[in-house]
Amino acid sequence: MSKIVVIGANHAGTACVNTILANYGADNEVVVFDQNSNISFLGCGIALWIGQQIAGSEGLFYSDKEQLEAAGATVHMRTVVESIDYGAKEVHVLQDGVRRTESYDRLILATGSSPIVPPIAGAELVEGTREFKASLDNVQYIKLYQNATEVIDKLQDDSIRRVAVVGAGYIGVELAEAFQRLGREVTLVDIAREPLEGYYDPEFGDMMSRTLADHGIRLALGRNVMAVEGRGRVERLVTDLDSFDVDMVVVAVGFRPNTELGAGVLELFDNGAFLVDRNQRTSQPDVYAIGDCATVHDNAAGAPNYIALATNAVRSGVVAAHNACGTGIESAGVQGSNGVRVYDLNMVSTGLTTAKAREFGYDPVATEFTDNQRPEFMLTDNHPVTIKIIFDRTSRVILGCQIASKEDVSMMIHTFSLAIQEKVTIDKLALLDIFFLPHFNKPYNYVTMAALSAPA
Numbered sequence: 001m002s003k004i005v006v007i008g009a010n011h012a013g014t015a016c017v018n019t020i021l022a023n024y025g026a027d028n029e030v031v032v033f034d035q036n037s038n039i040s041f042l043g044c045g046i047a048l049w050i051g052q053q054i055a056g057s058e059g060l061f062y063s064d065k066e067q068l069e070a071a072g073a074t075v076h077m078r079t080v081v082e083s084i085d086y087g088a089k090e091v092h093v094l095q096d097g098v099r100r101t102e103s104y105d106r107l108i109l110a111t112g113s114s115p116i117v118p119p120i121a122g123a124e125l126v127e128g129t130r131e132f133k134a135s136l137d138n139v140q141y142i143k144l145y146q147n148a149t150e151v152i153d154k155l156q157d158d159s160i161r162r163v164a165v166v167g168a169g170y171i172g173v174e175l176a177e178a179f180q181r182l183g184r185e186v187t188l189v190d191i192a193r194e195p196l197e198g199y200y201d202p203e204f205g206d207m208m209s210r211t212l213a214d215h216g217i218r219l220a221l222g223r224n225v226m227a228v229e230g231r232g233r234v235e236r237l238v239t240d241l242d243s244f245d246v247d248m249v250v251v252a253v254g255f256r257p258n259t260e261l262g263a264g265v266l267e268l269f270d271n272g273a274f275l276v277d278r279n280q281r282t283s284q285p286d287v288y289a290i291g292d293c294a295t296v297h298d299n300a301a302g303a304p305n306y307i308a309l310a311t312n313a314v315r316s317g318v319v320a321a322h323n324a325c326g327t328g329i330e331s332a333g334v335q336g337s338n339g340v341r342v343y344d345l346n347m348v349s350t351g352l353t354t355a356k357a358r359e360f361g362y363d364p365v366a367t368e369f370t371d372n373q374r375p376e377f378m379l380t381d382n383h384p385v386t387i388k389i390i391f392d393r394t395s396r397v398i399l400g401c402q403i404a405s406k407e408d409v410s411m412m413i414h415t416f417s418l419a420i421q422e423k424v425t426i427d428k429l430a431l432l433d434i435f436f437l438p439h440f441n442k443p444y445n446y447v448t449m450a451a452l453s454a455p456a
């Protein structure tokens with residue numbers, strides 16, 4: 001019987017533990033440590049919950065300690081792994097004030113990520129906080145269930161009227177909508193000139209900006225936040241261009257990987273994530289890393305990359321489980337497929353933006369097309385869809401795709417995810433078998449038309 005220790009039991013850790021126990025439970029003892037009091041919390045529900053688009057938090061968990069134990073794991077919650085001795089194959093833990101050691105044969109690091117704390121005076125975290133508590137009251141970081149309940153409790157106080165969200169990435173735009181839906185005055189600030197700059201080209205970011213502004217959200221883009229100020233509680237947000245009187249500030253400027261446990265021993269990626277191969281192996285034998293603490297193989301970039309998504313966390317957990325138990329399967333790699341819905345605007349993207357394609361050394365070309373989803377003779381709702389396909393000028397291999405519409409276009413992006421993974425060219429896509437039915441699309445649908453009109 002081998003012993004596998006898993007550090008972190010959220011999306012990556014839970015997927016990994018369940019896969020091990022379901023397929024290799026007879027031969028492996030699984031011991032799990034997590035410093036939190038809850039696991040499997042779906043962060044994506046926070047904005048929906050704050051914006052009262054869901055009734056509450058009940059459905060935002062899909063697992064717990066008891067379920068993992070019923071599957072055969074030994075689970076220690078509220079237990080911090082303080083350090084690892086990779087030579088002796090031991091982890092050192094602190095549980096209920098008592099320190100002890102746990103040996104392992106194989107180790108799986110699923111320690112995830114933490115909100116980036118930007119260099120903004122007044123937005124520092126309280127020393128040693130594991131729940132991302134800021135030193136100035138009503139400056140909020142959003143990651144854990146506990147962070148969500150704190151914000152929701154505070155919003156019972158109507159005097160919290162003016163909310164500034166710093167960061168117009170995925171969390172920022174979704175939270176801006178949530179606070180506006182709750183009747184708050186919202187200012188969305190970002191250092192970039194467009195929202196979602198990491199995932200979409202400027203014309204798509206502009207669509208998002210217009211949608212947010214149409215719903216009364218003030219956009220303060222292209223600004224560097226210098227400080228948040230107040231006496232006890234936050235009162236003002238100061239940027240390099242202007243300042244805003246506020247009652248709450250939410251900081252959502254990205255996540256950094258939690259890799260302190262591998263410092264000085266495990267090979268790290270540019271941003272500090274554990275560098276792993278396609279079997280989720282780290283540079284240390286018998287040690288695997290998964291989810292937000294690890295890199296992914298980015299098929300569009302053709303290189304390791306850092307893309308913190310629950311979808312990547314789950315799949316990497318599955319891959320590591322098989323490899324840690326002797327079945328050598330490889331990750332298919334990822335394209336960073338993602339989606340966002342803000343009010344009635346749906347935006348989905350996969351692969352590289354034009355800017356990122358250049359960063360990775362490609363010579364990107366784009367083809368764009370906008371048309372209604374269905375024939376105009378249909379009497380049902382019918383909205384325009386805008387698609388942009390980015391491909392490499394020389395190889396004509398598809399590198400990225402962005403789609404925006406009031407229609408639900410989410411399924412279409414998966415076609416492009418596979419196309420990027422399989423290195424399909426724009427010319428092959430042009431003749432792809434795409435069915436036609438007036439209820440769903442046009443005979444000359446927007447994908448075929450974009451591909452057929454691609455520059456030679």
Ligand SMILES: Cc1cc2nc3c(=O)[nH]c(=O)nc-3n(C[C@H](O)[C@H](O)[C@H](O)COP(=O)(O)OP(=O)(O)OC[C@H]3O[C@@H](n4cnc5c(N)ncnc54)[C@H](O)[C@@H]3O)c2cc1C
Pocket residue numbers: 007008009010011012013033034035036039042043044045046047079080081082110111112113114142143144171258261290291292293308309310311312313
């Ligand atoms: C508001 C919000 C919305 C999001 N929406 C989406 C979405 O719509 N779609 C999507 O794909 N992704 C979304 N994400 C991202 C997604 O939540 C993360 O990618 C995912 O949580 C990564 O899972 P993980 O298990 O790798 O890491 P984490 O969720 O960070 O979990 C790591 C776990 O390790 C534990 N841990 C860390 N260090 C130690 C230690 N030393 N000792 C013991 N335990 C430790 C932590 O307590 C934690 O439970 C969202 C995130 C947020 C915050």
Ligand SMILES: NC(=O)c1ccc[n+]([C@@H]2O[C@H](COP(=O)([O-])OP(=O)(O)OC[C@H]3O[C@@H](n4cnc5c(N)ncnc54)[C@H](O)[C@@H]3O)[C@@H](O)[C@H]2O)c1
Pocket residue numbers: 044118119166167168169170171172174189190191192195196197198223224225252253254255307308309338339340
């Ligand atoms: N729908 C989804 O798929 C979804 C939803 C929420 C979160 N997530 C994931 O969770 C992770 C965290 O999301 P996030 O929104 O925090 O990160 P993000 O990387 O999506 O966005 C961070 C934003 O903060 C901005 N920024 C950085 N430093 C700044 C500064 N000093 N001042 C002002 N702006 C600054 C960046 O320009 C960027 O727009 C991401 O990996 C994201 O993909 C995904």
